[in-house]
Amino acid sequence: MSTRLSNASLASLPAGVSAPAYDRSALRPGILHVGMGNFHRAHQAVYADDLLRAGGDPAWGILGAGVMPADEQMRAGLAAQDHLYSVTEMGPEGDAVRVIGAMAGFLPVAEGHGPMIAAMADPGVRIVSLTVTEGGYFVSAETGGFNPEHPSIRADIASPDRPRTVFGAIVAGLRARRAAGVQPFTVMCCDNLPHNGAVTRAAVVGVARGQDPELAAWIEAEVAFPNGMVDRITPATTEARRAHLAKAHGLDDARPVFCEPFRQWVLEDRFPAGRPAFEDVGVQFVDDVTPYEHMKIRMLNGGHAMIAYPSGLLGLEFAHDAMGDAQVSAFFEKVERDEVFGVVEAVPGATQEQYLASLKERFGNPRIEDTIRRLCLDGSNRQPKFIVPSIEDNLAAGRTVEGLALESALWARYCLGVDEAGAEIAPNDPDWDRLVAHARRAKDAPEAWLELRDVYGAVADHPGFREPFVRWLSALHAHGVRKVLADYLGRD
Numbered sequence: 001m002s003t004r005l006s007n008a009s010l011a012s013l014p015a016g017v018s019a020p021a022y023d024r025s026a027l028r029p030g031i032l033h034v035g036m037g038n039f040h041r042a043h044q045a046v047y048a049d050d051l052l053r054a055g056g057d058p059a060w061g062i063l064g065a066g067v068m069p070a071d072e073q074m075r076a077g078l079a080a081q082d083h084l085y086s087v088t089e090m091g092p093e094g095d096a097v098r099v100i101g102a103m104a105g106f107l108p109v110a111e112g113h114g115p116m117i118a119a120m121a122d123p124g125v126r127i128v129s130l131t132v133t134e135g136g137y138f139v140s141a142e143t144g145g146f147n148p149e150h151p152s153i154r155a156d157i158a159s160p161d162r163p164r165t166v167f168g169a170i171v172a173g174l175r176a177r178r179a180a181g182v183q184p185f186t187v188m189c190c191d192n193l194p195h196n197g198a199v200t201r202a203a204v205v206g207v208a209r210g211q212d213p214e215l216a217a218w219i220e221a222e223v224a225f226p227n228g229m230v231d232r233i234t235p236a237t238t239e240a241r242r243a244h245l246a247k248a249h250g251l252d253d254a255r256p257v258f259c260e261p262f263r264q265w266v267l268e269d270r271f272p273a274g275r276p277a278f279e280d281v282g283v284q285f286v287d288d289v290t291p292y293e294h295m296k297i298r299m300l301n302g303g304h305a306m307i308a309y310p311s312g313l314l315g316l317e318f319a320h321d322a323m324g325d326a327q328v329s330a331f332f333e334k335v336e337r338d339e340v341f342g343v344v345e346a347v348p349g350a351t352q353e354q355y356l357a358s359l360k361e362r363f364g365n366p367r368i369e370d371t372i373r374r375l376c377l378d379g380s381n382r383q384p385k386f387i388v389p390s391i392e393d394n395l396a397a398g399r400t401v402e403g404l405a406l407e408s409a410l411w412a413r414y415c416l417g418v419d420e421a422g423a424e425i426a427p428n429d430p431d432w433d434r435l436v437a438h439a440r441r442a443k444d445a446p447e448a449w450l451e452l453r454d455v456y457g458a459v460a461d462h463p464g465f466r467e468p469f470v471r472w473l474s475a476l477h478a479h480g481v482r483k484v485l486a487d488y489l490g491r492d
Contacts, residue, residue: 002252005099007082013099014250017086020101022052024082027104029063030276032119032185034166035131036064036074041100042087042234042259044129044190048102050281060276061104063125065116067132067166072109077254079106086253088245089261090367096261097249112162113169120173120185126273128173129188130200132166135381135430136191137199138206140454146202148210157210167203174208174223175215186224186271192301193385194293197227197268226268229293231300233362234259235370260368262358266292291345295355298340301386303359306332306403308375309410313419313481316372323364327485333360334489335403343393373428379411380431384455395464405468406488412449413476415439420481446473 003009010019031048033040048062064083066074078085083103089096107115119125140147147153156168163169170187177184187204189196204223208216234257241258245251267278269285279285286292307322310331322328333356341352350358363370387404394401415435417425429435441448447470450460459465475484 002246002250004252005081005084005086005254007084010084010099010101016097017249017251018096018098020049020053020099022055022058022101024101026058027052027061027102028059028124029104029119029122030057030060030124031127031129032063032065032107032116032125033129033131034065034067034116034169035133036066036071036078036106037131038234038237038257038259039230039232040129040131040190041085041255042257043230043232043263043265044131045100045102046087046263047265047278047281047283048276049098049100051276051278052102054280056276056280059124062102063104063119064106065119066107066109067113067116067169069109074255075106075109078103081254085255085257086245086251088241088249088256088258090258090365091261092365092367095249097245097251113166113172116169117163117172117176120170121176121180121182123177123182125185127186127188127271127275128170129190130166131190133378133381134192134385135378136166137193137203138165138167139199139384144457146199146206148206153207153210156207160211163207165207167200167207170204171208171211171215171219174204174219175212178215178218183273184219184223186226186273186275188226188228188267190228190230192230192297194297194389195227195290196293197225201225224270224272226270227289227293228268229264229266229289229296231265231296232259232263233368233370235368236374258368260362260365262362264296291347294344295347295350295352297386298344298390299336299352299355300359301382302340302390303332303336303363304375305379305382305387305411306335306407307363308372309379309407309414310481310485311372312376312414312425313410315419315421315423318366318372319363319368319370319375320366322372323360327482327489329360330489331403331406331485335407339394339399339401339403340390342397342399343390376414377428378430379415380429380435380452380455383408383411384457388456388459391459391465395459395462400468401465402468402491403488405465406472406484409446409469409472409476410481412439412442412446412473413481416443442473443477446470449473 013019138147138150152164156163189200193199266284311322391401391404416439417436
């Protein structure tokens with residue numbers, strides 16, 4: 001029989017399950033986090049739990065919040081077990097299971113975000129952090145900046161007291177603190193975005209500027225938005241994994257998280273209102289996070305795309321299957337070495353070659369069972385952030401982008417919605433219908449795919465990218481993935 005997770009059961013957890021020994025009743029919310037999905041709970045919250053276990057200040061508890069209807073289901077599941085949940089690190093040799101106790105509560109999810117805005121006005125909240133997905137920042141690929149004309153943003157500007165977006169809620173919270181003479185909180189983005197703090201700042205200031213230019217100027221002058229790089233492979237939680245947790249470890253958890261053992265967090269140290277002593281539990285504080293984020297986003301997230309789309313077309317199920325496929329893994333390694341190494345810098349403790357070696361080990365971990373479908377998800381938002389910048393930098397340096405153009409062509413072929421065996425690929429992008437329509441046109445006229453200016457911007461017109469992309473997509477339709485990969489790998 002498995003143990004139901006709750007405060008009452010912490011003292012009698014099954015053998016091998018690590019419990020928080022600190023006094024959870026002393027927790028106070030110093031961090032309000034929006035987006036309590038698997039990644040945050042396997043990453044930032046784990047660091048917070050580590051610090052509390054080491055005797056850290058209980059004033060840095062995490063208060064959960066959400067902006068989507070599904071977040072209310074997450075709230076209910078966590079509240080039923082006293083805001084506790086388990087994290088299972090699935091290493092090649094076995095599991096390490098721990099219970100995370102860093103959550104001090106979870107706000108009701110409400111239209112207009114009233115509970116969240118009220119909590120942001122509380123002086124005890126000194127950091128507002130975010131994981132709202134890479135596509136949630138209203139960035140225009142054509143301009144590279146914030147898009148103030150998006151309907152949701154226009155709605156926030158028109159109705160400051162009942163915002164739709166998290167950025168409108170942040171502006172409302174900051175407005176309340178300014179009016180009360182309370183120091184503003186720091187806004188800390190934890191999403192996989194280049195210069196994620198700067199991107200978040202543009203969104204918050206953009207909303208504020210449309211509402212009140214004086215408030216926008218105050219935010220620009222007084223509010224910190226540190227850039228950060230976050231890393232941990234965290235696949236979706238499945239019923240099979242829940243059953244494994246109950247059977248192998250005797251734990252009944254409505255909201256468990258499963259992840260790889262590796263984790264990394266690099267942050268710029270700009271927290272005027274204070275911060276937890278995260279450096280004591282392995283967070284790296286640096287003056288400039290750029291080289292770390294370039295290495296991670298372009299090599300890891302970009303590398304996921306390199307293995308995902310050929311694998312999705314070939315019917316491979318998991319990332320470790322892709323790494324076990326001689327062609328797919330060779331494609332990944334060749335593109336990384338030939339076209340990505342040159343657009344990232346080595347960082348302390350990791351050269352490009354060393355980082356690639358770690359990625360091969362991490363992607364190949366069979367216990368993670370990270371699905372190819374998850375890695376293919378949301379290409380319309382991920383490609384402009386993970387692939388296109390590498391293309392741009394190579395083109396600017398006069399270097400080839402043959403492999404990156406092939407990766408992009410593989411994505412276009414995937415979006416046709418049918419794999420190499422003729423099986424349907426279920427919708428796998430918020431913009432799936434538009435992508436399928438372009439992919440169908442591109443089957444006979446490959447240039448049609450490059451009309452996706454919100455993805456490619458000016459890169460679509462550059463002959464150094466356009467010519468190989470057209471050639472590779474034509475070849476994929478004519479000869480299939482295996483022949484095209486063989487041709488690419490056979491090049492010098």
